[in-house]
Each structure stands twice: as structure tokens, then as C-alpha cells.
Amino acid sequence: MRNKVFFILGGGGHTAQMILLQEKFPDEKYEKHFIVATGDTLSENRVKELGCYFIHKVDRYKETEDSLFIATIKNILLLRIVRQLLQSKNIVELMNKDILISAGPNTGIFVFIIAKLMGNFCVYVESWSRRKKLSKTGSLLKYFSNLFFVQWEDLRDENKHFIYKGRLL
Amino acid sequence: MIFVTTGSTKQSSYYTELISIIDQLIENTRIKDDVIVQAGNSKYRGGNFKEIFDYTDKIESYINAADIVITADGAGTIFSLLKKRKKIIVVDNKFASRYGAPASDFVGGFKESGLLLWCKNVTDIEKYIFLAKNTVFPEYKSPGNTIYEKIVSSYEDWNS
Numbered sequence: 001m002r003n004k005v006f007f008i009l010g011g012g013g014h015t016a017q018m019i020l021l022q023e024k025f026p027d028e029k030y031e032k033h034f035i036v037a038t039g040d041t042l043s044e045n046r047v048k049e050l051g052c053y054f055i056h057k058v059d060r061y062k063e064t065e066d067s068l069f070i071a072t073i074k075n076i077l078l079l080r081i082v083r084q085l086l087q088s089k090n091i092v093e094l095m096n097k098d099i100l101i102s103a104g105p106n107t108g109i110f111v112f113i114i115a116k117l118m119g120n121f122c123v124y125v126e127s128w129s130r131r132k133k134l135s136k137t138g139s140l141l142k143y144f145s146n147l148f149f150v151q152w153e154d155l156r157d158e159n160k161h162f163i164y165k166g167r168l169l
Numbered sequence: 170m171i172f173v174t175t176g177s178t179k180q181s182s183y184y185t186e187l188i189s190i191i192d193q194l195i196e197n198t199r200i201k202d203d204v205i206v207q208a209g210n211s212k213y214r215g216g217n218f219k220e221i222f223d224y225t226d227k228i229e230s231y232i233n234a235a236d237i238v239i240t241a242d243g244a245g246t247i248f249s250l251l252k253k254r255k256k257i258i259v260v261d262n263k264f265a266s267r268y269g270a271p272a273s274d275f276v277g278g279f280k281e282s283g284l285l286l287w288c289k290n291v292t293d294i295e296k297y298i299f300l301a302k303n304t305v306f307p308e309y310k311s312p313g314n315t316i317y318e319k320i321v322s323s324y325e326d327w328n329s
Binding site: 128 | 243244246249252278311312313314318320324327328
């Protein structure tokens with residue numbers, strides 16, 4: 001039986017990195033699932049080009065122009081947070097000690113945390129765009145990661161738990 | 170050909186200024202090259218460009234045809250330009266930086282390695298285009314990675 005591996009996509013560079021990483025996972029050994037933000041048709045189309053994989057959708061936690069704080073207030077006030085939690089829970093229910101990988105978009109923060117709490121193997125790959133400073137998502141998800149990769153040696157030196165194994169591009 | 174791409178950022182006024190300055194440079198024959206602009210949300214139209222459009226799904230073909238790419242876009246675009254050995258001028262995205270977007274976090278390192286040019290003030294763009302034309306950029310060499318191997322071996326240990 002194939003193991004499942006879930007990739008969180010998040011637009012632009014985040015998606016590009018996950019697309020590169022997923023190529024390494026052979027289809028005969030891994031059943032691949034992709035988690036995309038609702039409305040992110042670019043990422044969705046890229047996955048569809050790869051072939052017949054499973055695609056799951058979650059709402060974005062925040063828009064680029066919002067700070068994390070503003071986004072949290074908006075999500076609570078508009079009850080969007082409930083919807084995001086439910087979407088995330090439904091995805092995590094498909095996992096059973098499987099692998100989840102994120103390259104750092106805020107999409108899927110809840111999926112990542114819930115998946116970790118439910119006993120899955122959660123891998124965080126800090127985006128290649130982060131050379132000296134972690135992203136806010138990375139700063140949070142380092143507490144919920146089985147493995148935490150950085151893609152620059154400068155960042156590895158910050159924390160003995162950060163793993164540097166080269167760069168995806 | 171010079172290709173200007175602003176990506177999909179919502180902060181448009183900064184790029185409107187960039188595009189406007191380039192338009193003026195063409196008007197005054199300070200730039201004689203063909204210039205194609207992907208203007209995104211800036212809504213700048215007309216001008217002296219060979220082409221100007223919001224978005225295209227053929228962006229790769231424009232990039233392939235370009236001698237110089239002026240981009241304000243993120244890391245993914247910059248890496249793919251490096252791999253294609255394009256002459257890159259990164260225009261500082263002040264608006265994105267305010268929201269924690271990362272370009273300046275790694276662009277500085279590439280600039281030090283001479284892999285690209287970093288124009289921090291759009292009013293200097295003419296100088297950077299001249300520099301790009303007269304600079305031979307080294308090849309970007311990826312360090313490669315064993316991220317997949319590490320994930321699989323750790324997962325197998327964890328799962329056993």
C-alpha cells in the first residue's frame with residue numbers, strides 16, 4: 001500500500017518549490033495529495049498538468065496586504081476561522097500517520113497544526129526566499145514540525161534544529 | 170528586447186511610476202530597445218512600448234525572448250530567471266517589504282555575488298539598464314539538495 005504525502009501549495013514561489021519537491025516522490029510509492037487555496041487557479045492548474053492527483057481546497061488565512069494580526073481579527077469577526085478549521089479538519093481526516101509538507105504559505109496553517117496534533121509527520125521547508133529571517137508562518141510552524149528545513153546556510157546557523165540539505169532550485 | 174514584469178502584486182502605484190519612467194526614457198530615445206511590459210494591476214496603458222498587457226499565460230515566451238528582464242516579482246521568478254541566465258534588474262518592492270514579503274532578504278546576497286542588479290530607486294532605472302547591457306553575469310550554480318532523501322529516511326525511522 002502506498003503512503004500518502006500531502007503538499008501545501010500557496011501561489012507563486014511556494015507552489016513552484018512544492019512542484020519541484022513532489023517530483024522526487026515516486027508515484028508507485030506515494031499517493032500524492034495537493035492542498036491549494038480556494039481561488040488559486042494557477043496552482044490548481046499546475047497540479048492538473050501533473051496528472052491525476054487529489055486536490056483539496058482551503059481558504060487563505062490572510063491576503064498578502066494584510067498583517068497576521070489584521071487577518072486574525074478579520075477571520076474571527078467574519079467567522080471565517082470556523083470554516084477554515086472545518087476545511088482543515090476534513091483534510092486531516094484523510095491522513096493516517098502520513099507525510100505533510102509545506103513550503104510556508106499561510107494557506108494550510110491550520111491543516112499543518114491539526115495534522116501534527118493528530119500524529120502525522122509534518123515537514124516544513126522554509127521558502128528559498130528566506131535567507132536571513134524566517135517567515136511568520138515558519139516562526140509559528142517550527143513548533144509543529146517533525147523536520148524543519150531551511151534553504152540557506154545563513155538561516156541554519158540560527159537554530160540547531162534547522163536542517164540545511166541544499167536548495168530546491 | 171527588455172521585458173518588464175510586475176507580477177501580480179496589488180500595490181500598483183509603485184509600478185505605475187516605474188513603467189511611466191521607462192515610457193519617458195523611450196520617448197526621449199534614452200532607451201532604443203523594444204520594451205514589452207506586463208503591467209499587472211498598475212493599469213498603465215498606451216505609451217511607447219512594443220506591447221503592454223495586464224497578464225499573459227505566455228510569460229515564459231516573453232522571458233525567453235528578452236535580453237534584460239526588469240522584475241519586481243518574488244523569489245520564484247528570480248530563480249527561474251537565473252537559471253535561464255537572463256540579465257536581471259530587480260526593482261525594490263517597497264510595498265511588499267512593508268508586508269513582510271521577502272525579496273530584499275535574499276536579493277542582497279545575489280547582488281553581492283554579481284548574479285543580478287538591484288535597483289532600489291526606480292528613478293535610477295536608466296543607469297541600471299545601461300549597467301545590465303555592459304555586464305557579463307556569472308552562471309548561477311544551484312547547490313542541489315537532498316531534502317527528499319532526508320524526509321524519506323526520517324519518516325521511515327519515525328514510522329518504524
